[in-house]
Amino acid sequence: MSTESLAIQPLTSLDEWDDHVRDRYDPNKPKDAFRQYTDTTRPGVREFYRQNHTQQTLAFVLAKKKEYGTLDRRRMGIWEALEYLNTLVDESDPDTDLSQIEHCLQTAEAIRAAGEPDWMVLTGLIHDLGKVLCLWDEPQWAVVGDTFPVGCAWSPKIVYPEFFAQNPDHEVAAYQTENGIYEAHCGLDHVHLSWGHDEYLSMVVRDYLPAEAVAMIRYHSCYPWHREGAYAHLTNAHDAQMLPWVQRFNPFDLYTKSSSRPDVAQLRPYYEELIAKYFPAELRW
Numbered sequence: 001m002s003t004e005s006l007a008i009q010p011l012t013s014l015d016e017w018d019d020h021v022r023d024r025y026d027p028n029k030p031k032d033a034f035r036q037y038t039d040t041t042r043p044g045v046r047e048f049y050r051q052n053h054t055q056q057t058l059a060f061v062l063a064k065k066k067e068y069g070t071l072d073r074r075r076m077g078i079w080e081a082l083e084y085l086n087t088l089v090d091e092s093d094p095d096t097d098l099s100q101i102e103h104c105l106q107t108a109e110a111i112r113a114a115g116e117p118d119w120m121v122l123t124g125l126i127h128d129l130g131k132v133l134c135l136w137d138e139p140q141w142a143v144v145g146d147t148f149p150v151g152c153a154w155s156p157k158i159v160y161p162e163f164f165a166q167n168p169d170h171e172v173a174a175y176q177t178e179n180g181i182y183e184a185h186c187g188l189d190h191v192h193l194s195w196g197h198d199e200y201l202s203m204v205v206r207d208y209l210p211a212e213a214v215a216m217i218r219y220h221s222c223y224p225w226h227r228e229g230a231y232a233h234l235t236n237a238h239d240a241q242m243l244p245w246v247q248r249f250n251p252f253d254l255y256t257k258s259s260s261r262p263d264v265a266q267l268r269p270y271y272e273e274l275i276a277k278y279f280p281a282e283l284r285w
């Protein structure tokens, strides 16, 4: 990989960001290690966060929401979308890695084994489908990464806060107050989050799933809120109801990846039936 391509796509694969978050919140890690991870983090991951934090502006987010919000790129059923995401092959990954569809099934199977409601099992299956953005040539920094509100002051609890100094919104005074462009306690439904696979998928599925499932999808990477307790001044009573569900989902997102390969063919009929219970045969993407 050349230095130039490292700068353009700094992660060796999208999974590298997920791995980084899992490592950050590793329950076996001593507490004081949290602030030290920057020293041991691979330069590509740091570069990924630099690109994310300097380019996720309010204007960028609004443009992407407009561009993708029309949902007229493609029509696909959920299983078809899983297979489409599965075409995302990372050549720099070792062959032993599981495919995207296998990762999705691992998360869903862990939720199912824990006896959670069926809509939560379905949420586990689909929660990363927004990563199809990558197949439409979106850069890594606009697909994955910890998400955070834009249009208001960045919380120091966001990972690598120092990179925000180079974000153009840093120079816009109206975006640098605690509430920024928002009313206090307006609710996160009214707050624009940094753009990525979470926001995009929430747009695609919001009409079909319970509010708790949509919250799990939209906020699953919003670690500053659901894990670090930031941005309480923007939340409302509805968010307070959703937060425990988002937190309940998070361990399945973080810790269910293993090297054991799920049997896709054997599991497919159960999941096809579950998909059909909540979704039409085709969705607009």
Ligand SMILES: [Fe+2]
Pocket (backbone or CB within 6 Å): 127, 128, 197, 220, 221
């Ligand atoms: Fe995700």
